[in-house]
Amino acid sequence: MVAALIVRKPNNSILYDTSKAAYGLIKAGPVVAAGQWNRLDPNKGNKPSYFADDIYKFEVENAVSPIVFVYGKSGKPFQSMEGNKQVFYFAGPVSGIQVYCFDLMRPIFTGPALKTRGEDGGLTFNSLQFPLNVKGTSTPPPVKYFDNGTLWPFTGGTNPPDWPMLPAGGNGSRAGIFSTRIRVPLDASKKYAAHIPWNRGVEWVGYLSGVGTDRWRGGGEEGCYGEDGAVAHIIWASPETSFASVHTTTRFGWFNMQNDLRPACSYIELSEYPYPFNT
Numbered sequence: 001m002v003a004a005l006i007v008r009k010p011n012n013s014i015l016y017d018t019s020k021a022a023y024g025l026i027k028a029g030p031v032v033a034a035g036q037w038n039r040l041d042p043n044k045g046n047k048p049s050y051f052a053d054d055i056y057k058f059e060v061e062n063a064v065s066p067i068v069f070v071y072g073k074s075g076k077p078f079q080s081m082e083g084n085k086q087v088f089y090f091a092g093p094v095s096g097i098q099v100y101c102f103d104l105m106r107p108i109f110t111g112p113a114l115k116t117r118g119e120d121g122g123l124t125f126n127s128l129q130f131p132l133n134v135k136g137t138s139t140p141p142p143v144k145y146f147d148n149g150t151l152w153p154f155t156g157g158t159n160p161p162d163w164p165m166l167p168a169g170g171n172g173s174r175a176g177i178f179s180t181r182i183r184v185p186l187d188a189s190k191k192y193a194a195h196i197p198w199n200r201g202v203e204w205v206g207y208l209s210g211v212g213t214d215r216w217r218g219g220g221e222e223g224c225y226g227e228d229g230a231v232a233h234i235i236w237a238s239p240e241t242s243f244a245s246v247h248t249t250t251r252f253g254w255f256n257m258q259n260d261l262r263p264a265c266s267y268i269e270l271s272e273y274p275y276p277f278n279t
Contacts, residue, residue, distance in 0.1 A: 005116060005125070023102040024129025026063060029279040031056035031090055031097060039218070039243035046242070053091040053239040058099045060086050065104050069193035069268055072097030075223030075236030076199045092237040097225070100193050100273060102132045109278075130273050134266045138184045138194070138224070140233035143259040150253030153202055153222075153235050157182040179220070180254075181234035183227075191270040192226030199223065202235055202257040205250050214245035215252070224265035231267045 006017045034057040038048035058077070060066055063086045068077060074097050077088035090097065107115065109128035116125040125131070144152040157180045186192060199222035207215055219241035223234045235254075 005114075022104060022124070023067070023132035024105045024126060025132070025273055025277060026066065026101055026103045026108070026129065027060050027279065028098070028100045028273060028275045028277040029058070030276075031058050031094060031099060033095070034089065037091065037239040039239070039241060041244045042242045043244045049243055051243050053237050054093065055239065056090045056094050056097075058088045058090070058101070060101050060103070063101070063103045064106065066101050067103075067195055069100045069102070069195045069266075070097055070225045071100075071191060071193040071227065071270060072225060073227070073232070073234065074225050075221050075234065075238075076196045078239075091239040098193065098270075098275060100268070100270075100275075105129055105131075130277075133268060133272055135192075135269055136186075137264045137266050138231050138233070139262050139264045140222070140224075141182060142262070143257050146253075148251065148253075150251065150255060151257055153180055153220075153254055153257055154182040154233055157233075179235050181232050183230050183232045185230045186267075188229040191228050192231055192267045193270055194224045194226040194231045194265050194267040196222070196224040196263050196265045198263050200258050200263075201238060201241075203255040205246060205252055205255070207252075215248055215250050216244065217246045217250070218243045222263070224263070226267055226270075231265065233265070 006014060008014055034055045036052035037055050038050070038052045040046045041049040058068065062084055066086050068088055072094065074090050074094040075092065077090050080087045080089065088099070105123055105126045107123055107126060111128060114125070114127040115123060118124045141155040144155040159180050201222070202220045203217065204220055205215055205217045219238040220235040221238040223236045225232055225234070
């Protein structure tokens with residue numbers, strides 16, 4: 001048996017268990033604008049298209065193995081190591097999201113603290129880091145297939161009110177997002193943030209008003225985020241992927257999405273963490 005300190009709340013639920021609290025909060029805050037990433041035009045040799053996705057970023061310094069939980073509509077971030085920074089890039093209209101980043105507990109931050117160590121001397125708990133307390137996981141429903149060869153990414157899913165997001169045309173225009181999502185209700189009195197460990201891609205064909213009469217083919221990527229009273233699984237923008245017009249007889253719909261494996265997305269309650277933190 002591993003020796004551990006277990007602290008409970010007045011309702012007897014566990015506040016933290018030093019034998020399990022391996023991750024702690026290192027930063028919580030908003031994203032900042034980071035330019036645009038162009039889509040690629042396969043009709044022109046996959047050269048950059050004049051359609052682009054707005055890009056936002058969230059940075060942490062000197063992290064070891066960071067993971068992020070997100071409150072607000074978004075897709076899965078793209079992670080990059082840049083010098084001593086881990087940078088998480090988010091595509092699309094995500095300027096209002098809140099990001100909570102957790103990392104392996106280490107002797108960081110200063111001040112009086114409770115710290116525990118394992119038999120090997122390694123730090124196992126640091127009270128200066130709010131411990132990651134996963135409340136549960138959510139797995140999206142299966143893909144729904146149709147006889148005509150198309151599919152629906154989430155059985156029971158719906159189109160959000162802003163579907164589709166239409167590009168404005170011209171230099172610097174924003175690429176369209178044909179999104180669909182399914183909302184998983186939790187406690188209506190609480191706010192949640194979610195983490196998606198890996199995701200799937202999907203292809204779509206549709207008509208983008210304001211661009212012309214052609215049908216267009218683009219790519220989407222799976223995401224998962226938290227919101228008030230729920231978590232949601234969504235198909236979101238896929239930057240730097242093909243985005244171009246196709247023949248007017250091309251079938252509308254969603255295509256080519258993997259269904260055998262689906263990501264289990266963990267979620268947390270935001271009332272347990274400060275915001276902003278260490279920004």
